[in-house]
Amino acid sequence: MSVSLLSSALRALCLSGSRTVSSQWAGPSAAASALIGCRGFMTSACQLQNRTLWKQREKYTIRPIGMKKTGGRDHTGRIKTHGIGGGHKQRHRIIDFQRLRSEPGKEEPVMVEKVLEVRYDPCRSADIALVAGGNRKRWIIASQNMEAGDLIQSCRGIGRMAVLAREGDAHPVGALPVGTIIHNLELFPGRGAQYIRAAGTCGVLLRKVSGTAIIQLPSKHQIQVLETCVATVGRVSNVDHNKRIIGKAGTNRWLGIRPSSGRWQRKGGWAGRKIRPLPAMKSYINLPTAAARA
Amino acid sequence: MFNATMQRIRISSSTVNQICKSKDCHGVLIMIPHGRRCLSSSSCLYGKVFPRKKPRVVPEITGLEPVTYADRMHFVPGLAKPRFPKWERGWKDPNHYESPKPEQMKMFKDKPCYIFNQRTSVVEGVRQALWLSKSAVIKEFPAQILSLAEDPANQIEDQDERVQNAIKSALLWDTTDDQPPRERYCPMLVHRLLHLCGVLQVRHPELAKRMLAEKYNLAATWRRGEDVFQVRGHNGLLINSMNPLPVLAGPEQIQGTADQELETFFPIAPTIDLQCTNVYQEKSTTGFREGYPYPHAHTLFMMEMGNTPKLLPEQLRSKMIMFCFGNALVRAKAQYGDEPRVLEKPIVVQSVATNGRIFQFVVFQLNTTELQSDSGVKNLVWVDEDKPLFEHAQVRPHIKRRVVKIPAGLSGYQPETFKKFLALFLHGAT
Numbered sequence: 001m002s003v004s005l006l007s008s009a010l011r012a013l014c015l016s017g018s019r020t021v022s023s024q025w026a027g028p029s030a031a032a033s034a035l036i037g038c039r040g041f042m043t044s045a046c047q048l049q050n051r052t053l054w055k056q057r058e059k060y061t062i063r064p065i066g067m068k069k070t071g072g073r074d075h076t077g078r079i080k081t082h083g084i085g086g087g088h089k090q091r092h093r094i095i096d097f098q099r100l101r102s103e104p105g106k107e108e109p110v111m112v113e114k115v116l117e118v119r120y121d122p123c124r125s126a127d128i129a130l131v132a133g134g135n136r137k138r139w140i141i142a143s144q145n146m147e148a149g150d151l152i153q154s155c156r157g158i159g160r161m162a163v164l165a166r167e168g169d170a171h172p173v174g175a176l177p178v179g180t181i182i183h184n185l186e187l188f189p190g191r192g193a194q195y196i197r198a199a200g201t202c203g204v205l206l207r208k209v210s211g212t213a214i215i216q217l218p219s220k221h222q223i224q225v226l227e228t229c230v231a232t233v234g235r236v237s238n239v240d241h242n243k244r245i246i247g248k249a250g251t252n253r254w255l256g257i258r259p260s261s262g263r264w265q266r267k268g269g270w271a272g273r274k275i276r277p278l279p280a281m282k283s284y285i286n287l288p289t290a291a292a293r294a
Numbered sequence: 295m296f297n298a299t300m301q302r303i304r305i306s307s308s309t310v311n312q313i314c315k316s317k318d319c320h321g322v323l324i325m326i327p328h329g330r331r332c333l334s335s336s337s338c339l340y341g342k343v344f345p346r347k348k349p350r351v352v353p354e355i356t357g358l359e360p361v362t363y364a365d366r367m368h369f370v371p372g373l374a375k376p377r378f379p380k381w382e383r384g385w386k387d388p389n390h391y392e393s394p395k396p397e398q399m400k401m402f403k404d405k406p407c408y409i410f411n412q413r414t415s416v417v418e419g420v421r422q423a424l425w426l427s428k429s430a431v432i433k434e435f436p437a438q439i440l441s442l443a444e445d446p447a448n449q450i451e452d453q454d455e456r457v458q459n460a461i462k463s464a465l466l467w468d469t470t471d472d473q474p475p476r477e478r479y480c481p482m483l484v485h486r487l488l489h490l491c492g493v494l495q496v497r498h499p500e501l502a503k504r505m506l507a508e509k510y511n512l513a514a515t516w517r518r519g520e521d522v523f524q525v526r527g528h529n530g531l532l533i534n535s536m537n538p539l540p541v542l543a544g545p546e547q548i549q550g551t552a553d554q555e556l557e558t559f560f561p562i563a564p565t566i567d568l569q570c571t572n573v574y575q576e577k578s579t580t581g582f583r584e585g586y587p588y589p590h591a592h593t594l595f596m597m598e599m600g601n602t603p604k605l606l607p608e609q610l611r612s613k614m615i616m617f618c619f620g621n622a623l624v625r626a627k628a629q630y631g632d633e634p635r636v637l638e639k640p641i642v643v644q645s646v647a648t649n650g651r652i653f654q655f656v657v658f659q660l661n662t663t664e665l666q667s668d669s670g671v672k673n674l675v676w677v678d679e680d681k682p683l684f685e686h687a688q689v690r691p692h693i694k695r696r697v698v699k700i701p702a703g704l705s706g707y708q709p710e711t712f713k714k715f716l717a718l719f720l721h722g723a724t
Contacts, residue, residue, distance in 0.1 A: 076343050112561040116417065132417060134563045135570070151561065 049075070057094075062130065062137050064091035067123075069256070087256025090122040096138040097184065097192035099154045099170035100230055103134050111154045115168075118142045118237070125199035127237040141184055141197055143168045143234035158227060167234035173205060173213040174227025180205050183236045185215060186229040187284045193232075195223075199241035202234070212285050224283040399573045407576075408568035410616045411527040412602060416567045418559050419608035420615065420677065425564045426523060427619040428665050429658070429673040430551045435714055436542050436657055436676045442724060443717035450493055450716075457712045460486035462704055465650075465687040472689050480597045480650040484531070487712070488595075491719040500723035503536040505588040510581030514620035514627075516665045521565060524574065525620030531595040532621075534588035539642040539722045541659065543674050548640070548661050551672040578632075580624045589628075591621040593718055596647035607680055610647050611654050615675055618643040618658035626663050634664040636671050644718050653681045653711050655718065681711045 054068055072084035102108060113133030121128040129142035131152065146152075146168050154170040155163070162177035163169075172189075176182065181202045184193035196203045201218040208214075213227050246252055249259070352360075352374070363369055364376035383390065396402055416422045424431055442448055450456060464483040468474045474482075488506075495501040510532065514525045558564070582589065594617055598610050605613065622641045630637065637660065645656040655678040662671045685706025692700035 074343075075346060078343060114561055132566060133561045135566050137417070137566070 051075075054092075060094055060096065060138065062093070062139060064093045067092045072258075083258045083260050084256060085258045086253055088122070088254050092123055093121060093128060093139050095121075095124075095128060096140055097194075097197075098190070098230075099140065099184070099193075099232060100156055103136050106134065109156045113152055113154070115142075115146055115148055115150045115152065117148050118146055124197070125238060125241045126197065127199075129237075141193075141232075142237040143183065143232060144200075144237055144239055145234070146237060154230075165233040168232065170230050170232045172228050173215070173225060173231050174208060174211075176205055176231070176233065178205055178207055180233055181235060182215070182231040182233055184232040185225070186231065187223075187225055189226055189228040189230070193230075196231075197236065199236055199238035201236050203231075205231075212283075214281065220278060222278070222281040224281055224285060226285050396571075396573050401573050401575050403572055403574065405522060406570050406572050407522040407524055407574040408565045408570055409524045409526050409574070410568055410620075411525075412529065412613070414567060414569065414613070414616075415603050415605055415609045416612050418562060418564075418566070419606075419612045421557055421559055422564055422566075423612035423615040423619075424675065425556055425558065426518065427615060427658075427673055427675075428518070428556065428662075428668070429615070429619070429675045430554050431675045431677055433677055433679070435655060435678040438542060439657070439717045439721050440714065442720050443713035447497070448494070448716070448720055448724065450490065453712070453716075454707070454709050456490055457487070457709075458704055458707055460490055461684055461687060461707070466689055466703065473687075476650050477599045477601060480599050480648065483650060484595055484597060484648065487715060488719075491716055494716075494720065498720065498723050500537075501720075503588070504592060504723075505534045507532045507534055507582070511579070512581050512617070512620050512624065513577035513579045514623045515576045515578055516623060516663070518564075518665050519668075522574075522576070523568070524576075525616055525623075529594055529617045529621070530597065533592040533595075533719075534582075534586075535590050535592040535722060536588055537722065538590045538625075538639075539592060539644070541640050542642055542657065542676075543640070543659055543661075548671055548674070551661070551674060552670055554672060556668050556672070578624050578627050580621070580628065589625070591625060591643050592722065594618060594621065594643065594645040596645065598647060598649045600649075607652070607654065610649075611656065611677060611679065614645040614647050614654065614656040615658060615677075618645045618656060618675075619660065619673070622658060622660035623663065626660055630663075634662075634666065636662045636664060644721065646715060646718060648683075651682055651684065651687075653683060653715065654679060655681070655714055657718075678714065681714065682706070682708055683711045684708065 051068055051070065054065060057065065067090055069085070069087070071086075072079050072081040074080040100111070102111060111133055113131040116130045116132050116137070118127055118129045124141075127142045128139050129146050130137060131140055144167065150168060152168040152170075153166070155175065156172070158172050158174040163171055163175050165171070165176050165180045170184070173182070173185075182205060183196040183202050185195040185203060186192060187194050195217060198218075203218060204216045206214045206216050206222065208227065211227055212224050213229075214222055214224050215231075216222050360374035362376035363373040364378075366373075393399075410426070420431065423429075461483060464479045464486055465473060468479065468482065473479070492501065508531050509528050511527065512525060512529050516523055580589070580591070594614070596610070596614060596617070598605050622643045625641050625643075626637060629641075641660045643658050643660075645658070647654045647656075655676075657676040659674040661673050664670055684704055686700045687704045688700060688702060691698050691702040
């Protein structure tokens, strides 16, 4: 309390520094927690908050990590996204989205790994697989017919001839034949899979043109990426996810979905069929910025 | 917060006149008489929430020192925040001790070492333990030891009844609750069975030349290929004896193992799940000092109670094999020296592991310490898997639809399992 009074007094003296109306009163809670990690008064909002510490882990581990739920609230405590809250407790398993990540100290053009188990992940709709290769184990998104005991490959090179695509293998998009079903698509080479990760989704490699490849996403949008971006062959696991029946309101609450407002919003725009032309093809072939390195 | 708001308004003016009830206000916008609004209390809810600003990145320019307010001893707007060097306490406080980085430690070595300790749970189980100890497996109980148990001279009077009493006392009679926790009944059962076996000391005086030991630190080091491996830590309950165990497999069988291939499990490396560290010491100690009267390791008892990482039966068997191998290897090095060689007199170590109900028996014979290459004479392992001592031991019967599925008390007792236990105990003393 005294800290916030002093800080507001100093803020009055200060020439620069933004004055926010809300921070004067949301002050005691936000400033007190924001000041846990920092010593001075006038530092801007410190990044060290207990609510996000569980996601600051640098070292990879296969051990599931306890999560803190936010309930849709942001750092000020107000609801940023409605309809989120409650639900069963979940533990986060760190998924490795970069299939070509080799062990530290070992760089190989082809990596072979064995699938140890395929299991349910509470944090996503797809199933995850524990794979082991060399000296390490990691979690990846399981593809449709992946079972324990399978061997999967991750290759780095792009040959002149297209590779015979096996389900579960990861290749650069330029090495796959046109028309393959893919998932876990990278947008920039080396950044890790960002697209086509949900249960049962798949993209189609439409054509390859001069060092880039054009892929159709599950939403029928088309994107153009560099041919060195890695994608995994096949569909994502848990294909019947969209056919499940929730059955009752309680199931939604167990999933952490709070009831929506119920009030008819005149300009909601959600009802009715929409017939629109596809947007233009989005191209991701500019050079990635420094933030692209994983 | 609302109460504090109301108190503040009461201090400033008289009765609240009007509370705005429109849909946006949530009933909080307070109007004081004469139309003045009390914004200091309710403005927090209507203020625009600005997104978090990233802190200004202060560039580091080499050669230029920023002007800080360190000399002024208080904050001055416009001057940079001083960066002080890390404060050194000057003396070693054990409550605030930061260990040095691995590279600065005394025992740091460039080559990493893979250590198998009592918490290790290898993913490939017995296959990985066989590769690490360069062994061939035989999936049955050794016949010579089994014949010891079949001999009626070696049996205890009322053996079955006494064993059943031991089980009941450990599982049923220990507490007034339904069943004591596994951490309690598992060691109790093993100690009771050992005590029962010790009754035969009257007939076999050689049994007196043995000693029990627990919590001793084993350290065994060996090299396979280019990697260094170690077995370290507490193993479990050990019976030591004055005389070594007799050899089980003859020379022909030992030479026959030289033709067998070691099983690899590509793509998984044999070093997976082992603790990899660069700070280690290449030690080889049995855990006992020179001149200990019972130098030879006889039988190792391991109790799997699920508190140190819960081990599946496959992982438990691999742990047994590795610890037997460790004990045999340090015995060989103590007797014959550090030079890798094929032993003329192979060393035998036995092991029994249990989770309170199911027993695993492993007999390990160390034939060679030439572990660098994959070819040549291999060591031998006899593994007897998953032998239950009894099926159910419950205080209350399990009744479903008026049919007794599981009766009260002890049911499904298997006498062969205790016979094997007794045989391993008597081996070397008859």
